[in-house]
Amino acid sequence: MSWLLEKVNGGLVRVFLIVVALFWLVPTIGLLASSLRSPEDMSANGWWHVFSKPSQLTFDSYRKLLENGDITHSLWNTVLITVPATILVVVIGALAGYAFAWMEFPGRDWWFLIVVSLLVVPVQVALIPIAELFGKVGLFGTILGVILFHVGFGLPFAVFLLRNFFAEIPRELLEAARLDGAGELRLFTRVVMPLGGPAIASLGIFQFLWVWNDMLVALVFTKSGTQPITVALQTQVRQFGNNVDVLAPGAFISMVIPLAVFFAFQRQFVTGVMAGAVK
Amino acid sequence: MASPTAAGVPGTPAASAPRKSVTGTRRTVAALFLLPALVLLGALVVYPIGYSLVRSFYNADGSGFAGFDNYKAIFTDDGIRTALKNNVIWVVFAPTVSTALGLIFAVLTERIRWGTAFKLVVFMPMAISMLAAGIIFRLVYDQDPDKGVANAVWVGVHDTFARSSAFPNAHPGRESPLKPEQGGFLTTAAVHTGRTVALPLVGVAPDQMPDGAKSAVAAKPDPGKITGTTWQDFTRGKGVGRLGAPDPSELGYDGMRIEAVKDGKVVASTKAAADGTFTLPATADGARLRLPASNFKQPYNGVDWLGPSLVTPAIIGSYVWMWAGFAMVLIAAGLAGVPRELLEAARVDGATEWQVFRKVTVPLLAPVLAVVTVTLMINVLKVFDLVYIIAPGSSQDDANVLALELYRKGFSEGQPGIASAIAVFLLLLVIPVMWFNVRRLRREERR
DSSP states (O other): OHHHHHHHHHHHHHHHHHHHHHHHHHHHHHHHHHHTSOHHHHHHSOTTHHHHOGGGOOOHHHHHHHHOHHHHHHHHHHHHHHHHHHHHHHHHHHHHHHHHHHOOOTTHHHHHHHHHHGGGOOTHHHHHHHHHHHHHHTOTBSHHHHHHHHHHHHHHHHHHHHHHHHTTSOHHHHHHHHHTTOOHHHHIIIIIHHHTHHHHHHHHHHHHHHHHHOOHHHHHHBOTTTOOHHHHHHHHHTTTTTTHHHHHHHHHHHHHHHHHHHHHTHHHHHHHHHHHTTO | OOSTTOSSOTTSGGGGSTTSOSSOOOHHHHHHHHHHHHHHHIIIIIHHHHHHHHHTTBOTTSSSBOTTHHHHHHHHSHHHHHHHHHHHHHHHHHHHHHHHHHHHHHHHHTTOTTHHHHHHHHHGGGGSOHHHHHHHHHHHTOSSTTTOHHHHHHHHHHHHHSOOOOOTTOBOOTTOSEEEETTEEEESSOOOTTSEEEEEEBOOOGGGSOTTOOBOOOOOOOTTSEEEEEEEOOBTTTBTSSTTSOOTTSBBOTTOEEEEEETTEEEEEEEOOTTSEEEEOGGGTTOEEEEOGGGGOOOOOOOOTTSTTTHHHHHHHHHHHHHHHHHHHHHHHHHHTSOHHHHHHHHHTTOOHHHHIIIIIHHHHHHHHHHHHHHHHHHHHTOOHHHHHHSOGGGHHHHOOHHHHHHHHHHTSOOHHHHHHHHHHHHHHHHHHHHHHHHHHHHHHHO
16 A cells, blocks of 8 residues: 555656656747747747747748847857956966965965955945946956956855865875975966866856856946847847847857856856855 | 864874965965955955945935935835835745755655756756846746747636637627627517527637537527527628528537526526527527627736736746756755665654655755755845846836846936945845855864
């Protein structure tokens, strides 16, 4: 009897999970299907009709989108912002993380506590002051400005994560390298950075996705020529309904890279997310 | 750090003096390593905090000291109060629902073979931008049940349980025996047994006719009863045919409700068959026939997800879609650390699965659940993109949240003073967490 009950319960759990999985998948499938239909079909009925009429499938929206100079330019801007912002956060964060982990200087603990306390500062606090500051120094509307902002707000987490990871490096390794005559910089590039690989990968992926997916910072600090794909699409959302043929493929293209990164580096991403809890 | 016996590998000689400089690094070198990070943090994070704090006490153009006026505005300005109220709703519901779902998913997938695939599906939205998620859910929440999948499902469920044959926009044609009455239609003359009645209407769109409707048939007279036909007296492409009499190309109003009314009271009622014919008993003799208004209601059109009253819950739904996976992954990691023996012991003692879950699993996971909920609360406090993208212009005021209001005040309404006050307010709300982080770190260092 209890065996039967367990069987039924197990079945119910499976059905429930399948329904949940559908809830999670259908919205994304809807976006993909919408992006593969013509605007005429889209205004006629729902995207699910594509399954009964596969002849509706068309790459026209994608072709038109990729012929649209503004969109391709903004996609390029996203790359121009994301790649340097990621590299800079990793390098600058690693330098500071190493200093906090293995160097002695006055007030080290206090400096590190300050960095940790900055982990949860909302970006909103900085929007107005930095907009004004960038305006004064000529960085407003530039890609460099956006990069700097992302680096600034990425650093507390980077320093926190890398310092904790570097601190676990066995002391003997560093001392041995030092005895071989390595200087501080050599120690950093030849011993610490290679050993920090896993943490650096997690941080890099986390920061990459964070910057790639950002809309708010770019919305404030870019202008028409420098805006990334998120902002370019955002301007289209204002007239939602008439331009699903731009929004759906645009959103999907903007998702391709993050999803590829996510599937390729799941484990590192999860590690980064777990370390970033309470960020 | 605070004490010289902090981290390091116990048992090795090195552990006695951990994290000291490997060999006395010069301070200038340490400063060079730290400089880039500290300069950027100072200029981009610390300076803005101070600036916002000062700015929040000055008026709109920054020319005069305003005292606490900007902070008062947060609690008196109608727009900001709506934002504040919505933020409370967000902070209460979004993290708890996400965490609860994450807990359920983590526990249920534990012993399922394809649990990993399931987790991947639920976790995936974490990788995409809030903008993309916003566009995805604009499509999901489309009001038209023929386009938005949420309403398509909702209407489908609704219609299964509340089946109704409706004939929206039906109305009498030329020379009709019917006249409008209270949203329905009433015959101008009384009906009598042994005679047939024709109740023709026009104007129902072909795709809204009931699926089962058949060619309309003229009713046969039946002594002692009233018989008749109600049908669409019009065929697309063929016109009216014989006016007032059913033609083979014309469809019967399958399921049309007909009432016989005598002295304002309903004495008999029936429903038309697929071919539009109907029969009423002798009690209806001398009554007038009415096609009540319920026949002509518009079809059920689903829920206005993005209308003023539902827009915030709808957007919270999209947030849960994005973040439940985050909660699930963290909780699953915590679950993996729960000692199996403890659960087994409880089961051996005769505890049901539910009791094991309630009395053993959840208490053991409490610290993880707290961290997840707090993390999501901080995240929710700053929610901006989803609201900005999903709420249509018409209901954006109703969906307003503090981060959005800050953006509007600061960058489109020329109110940097109030915007700064909102920023400081947001910062104050996360200070407990800041303090908690610092304390946790110091405790770990002292261990």
